[in-house]
Amino acid sequence: MRIVVLLKPVPDTTGQERLGPDLRVDRAAVPAVINPNDEYALEAALRLMEARGGDAAITLLTMGPPAAPETMRKGLAMGAHRGLLVTDPALGGACSLSTARVLAAALGSLEFDLVLAGVDTSDGRGGVVAAAIASLCGLPYLSYAGQVELTDTAVRVRRLSPRGYDLLEAPLPAMVVVTQTVGEPRYPSLKGIMAARSKEIVTRSLADLGLAADGVGGAAATTRVLESRPPASRAATRVVRGPAPEAAEAVVAFLAERRVI
Amino acid sequence: MPGAIWAIGETGPDGELARISREVATLVRGLAEVAGREAAGVLVAASPAAAADELAAFVPRVVAADEPLAGGNAVAALVAARVAALVAVEQPAYLVLGATPDGRDVAGMLAALLGWGVLVNATEVGWDAAAGPTVGMSIFGGRQLTTSAFSGERGIITVRPNTVTAEPAAARGSVEPAAAPAAVPTAHSLPAVPVLERVAEAGAAAAIEDARVIVAGGRGVGGPDGFGIVAELAEALGGAVGATRAAVDAGWIPYGHQIGQTGKIVKPQLYVALGISGAIQHKVGMQTAETIVAVNRDPDAPIAEFADLFVVGDLFEVVPEVIARLRARSG
Numbered sequence: 001m002r003i004v005v006l007l008k009p010v011p012d013t014t015g016q017e018r019l020g021p022d023l024r025v026d027r028a029a030v031p032a033v034i035n036p037n038d039e040y041a042l043e044a045a046l047r048l049m050e051a052r053g054g055d056a057a058i059t060l061l062t063m064g065p066p067a068a069p070e071t072m073r074k075g076l077a078m079g080a081h082r083g084l085l086v087t088d089p090a091l092g093g094a095c096s097l098s099t100a101r102v103l104a105a106a107l108g109s110l111e112f113d114l115v116l117a118g119v120d121t122s123d124g125r126g127g128v129v130a131a132a133i134a135s136l137c138g139l140p141y142l143s144y145a146g147q148v149e150l151t152d153t154a155v156r157v158r159r160l161s162p163r164g165y166d167l168l169e170a171p172l173p174a175m176v177v178v179t180q181t182v183g184e185p186r187y188p189s190l191k192g193i194m195a196a197r198s199k200e201i202v203t204r205s206l207a208d209l210g211l212a213a214d215g216v217g218g219a220a221a222t223t224r225v226l227e228s229r230p231p232a233s234r235a236a237t238r239v240v241r242g243p244a245p246e247a248a249e250a251v252v253a254f255l256a257e258r259r260v261i
Numbered sequence: 262m263p264g265a266i267w268a269i270g271e272t273g274p275d276g277e278l279a280r281i282s283r284e285v286a287t288l289v290r291g292l293a294e295v296a297g298r299e300a301a302g303v304l305v306a307a308s309p310a311a312a313a314d315e316l317a318a319f320v321p322r323v324v325a326a327d328e329p330l331a332g333g334n335a336v337a338a339l340v341a342a343r344v345a346a347l348v349a350v351e352q353p354a355y356l357v358l359g360a361t362p363d364g365r366d367v368a369g370m371l372a373a374l375l376g377w378g379v380l381v382n383a384t385e386v387g388w389d390a391a392a393g394p395t396v397g398m399s400i401f402g403g404r405q406l407t408t409s410a411f412s413g414e415r416g417i418i419t420v421r422p423n424t425v426t427a428e429p430a431a432a433r434g435s436v437e438p439a440a441a442p443a444a445v446p447t448a449h450s451l452p453a454v455p456v457l458e459r460v461a462e463a464g465a466a467a468a469i470e471d472a473r474v475i476v477a478g479g480r481g482v483g484g485p486d487g488f489g490i491v492a493e494l495a496e497a498l499g500g501a502v503g504a505t506r507a508a509v510d511a512g513w514i515p516y517g518h519q520i521g522q523t524g525k526i527v528k529p530q531l532y533v534a535l536g537i538s539g540a541i542q543h544k545v546g547m548q549t550a551e552t553i554v555a556v557n558r559d560p561d562a563p564i565a566e567f568a569d570l571f572v573v574g575d576l577f578e579v580v581p582e583v584i585a586r587l588r589a590r591s592g
Contacts, residue, residue, distance in 0.1 A: 011401075013402065013522055013541055013542060013545060014541070015404065015541050017401040017404070018401070018405065019400075019405065019407070023407070036522055036523050036542075037523050040523070095378050095379075096369075096372065096378070096379050096381070097372050097373070097376070097377070097378055097379065100369070100372065100373060104373075119523075120365075122522050122523075122545075123400070123401070124381065124400070125381070125382060125400075125526065126365070126379065126381030126382065126419070127360075127362075127365040127369075127381070128365050128366075128368050128369030128372060128379050128381060128419070129369060130369065131337065131365065131366045131367075131368070131369025131370045131373075132369040132370065132372045132373040133373070134338075134369075134370070134451065135338075135341070135369070135370040135373035135374055135451060136373045138451060138452075139451070139452075140451060140452045140454050141335070141337065141338055141366070141370075141451060141454065142335065142454055143335075143337070143362065143366050144362045146516065156457075158460075159335070160362075160516070160517060161274065161459070162273070162274055162468060162517075163274050163459070163460075163461045163462070164459070164460045164461040164462030165459075165460050165462065166335075166456045166458070166459050166460070167456065167457040167458040167459075167460065168335055168454050168455070168456055168457070169454070169455060169457055170452065170454045170455075171452075179516060179523075180506075180509075180516065180519075180523045180524075181516045184510065221378075221412055222377065222378025222379075222411060222412050222413065222416070223378040223379070223380055223409055223410070223411055223412060223416070224409060224410060224411075224412055225407050225408070225409045226392070226395065226407075226408045226409060226410055227407065227408050228405055228406070228407045228408075229405070229406050229407075230404070230405060230406070231399065231403060231404070231405075231406050231549070234567060234569065235569065237565060237566065237567070237568050237569065237570070237571050238569065238570045238571070239560075239565070239571050239573065240570065240571065240572045240573065240574075241560075241572075241573045241574070242574075244574060244575070244578035244579045244581075244582045245582050247572045247574050247579045247582070248579055248580075248582030248583040248585075248586055249582075249586065250570070250572070251554060251556075251570065251572060251579070251583050252583060252586045252587065252590070254554065254569075254570045255498075255531070255552075255554070258531070258551075258552045258569075260474065260498075260530055260531040260552060261498065261587065261590065
């Protein structure tokens, strides 16, 4: 079983993330981490592998800056076997469509049975790239998964619905997008961290994938940021202390003042 | 006339028009008026008639595509294929969808099928004569607002719930059937993914993204029983129940209620945080709420810094008193 996990380095959610003067994410401002939802995708891959008695090879697929291996290494320490990084100076400022095209091309260079992705990324939160990749690669697409099961030839997921879940099934190869209900990501063990040092991360450029630098990436971006500003600041917090009846009185008066009751 | 602006409708579990689609259609109608373009709605479903009819209350023209496979299969790939085929014939310029699980899936597939850009999670959509739609969104969990545009003259926009208030048009629009599915180029079709079973689970229903009022509980509610009082206050305020990841991870409440970094992003008029410290992973999902009220025993909880009203106290003492007063008011 060959599983590919899409993994994006994102700025750590510290409250310090910002855009640079070029209106792109300022990657120097905060350290990069694995996108939290992608950690769930990797955890799902590791559990599927374990359910098969270890019979699976897990590849991390990342599009990112040259420093991305530092972030990918944690995924290898958690138990993935190898990494493939697509990095190219032309990719700075890539839009969602470019990202999907590049990752689809990279998938085309791999052999796989299952692709796993997180439901969105903590920086952009668009949640559209995995669906675009499935479309470009012609893969059956099973999203919003709360649970994933695998046989040798098919994947079955519980897709969360407003009422509960829908049980979906598709033949492999397929693309599955998971939610955090697949299970909490494990911490890398010391042994895993040691082993990750010798695991391979292969780097590919756009040219390696047969993509033209003017067809994807910053130069071909389909969207552009016109301006960026901080939100209007909230008024100072009103603090209420005292016995419960008085506090409740203050809450109700405040809700009435704000016209929400 | 330059390309039209389309609202891509979504249906709910009973085939009804999803609430988000009314908002999307209202937004599209307003945008088209400003832009001097045609507005239309598209609805793809197994039996689209009823939902298409609802959609026609909001836009002058609705195209209803009967997609028999949508009843028993995952819908996104089917909807995207039909919409892409309609786009090829009618050449609209902009497609607008809800930023919901289905809306995001369809938007991503359409981006791939059409080669169009996507602007996501709009909380504001304006029009600029030169740039076309200008899309406001908040990034980094609401700490920064950006305005973006498409590089070309085509694009796809996903819109957050509660971005506009749904308002029917003065006159009802027309509904017409779409061309037969035979017109769909096969290259657009992903393999259908069958739904083997639809399973109902108690507590799964959590339309929290649409809610005008959310009452959310965190670690401080202490356990699944503590969510009783959260739900009671939500009911008294006519709102929905939300939760932090800590409460969900502890198994106190299903994931559908989770707000924050790996859960939902919400922007209600009122957010009441009970026993929630306000860690950044939660904050990024709710800090754009119009009014935030928090009850917490810890006066130094981070939420004290961004709540509008912060009650230092025991939620199990304060909240019943609040509920009693709300009930007395509505008496």
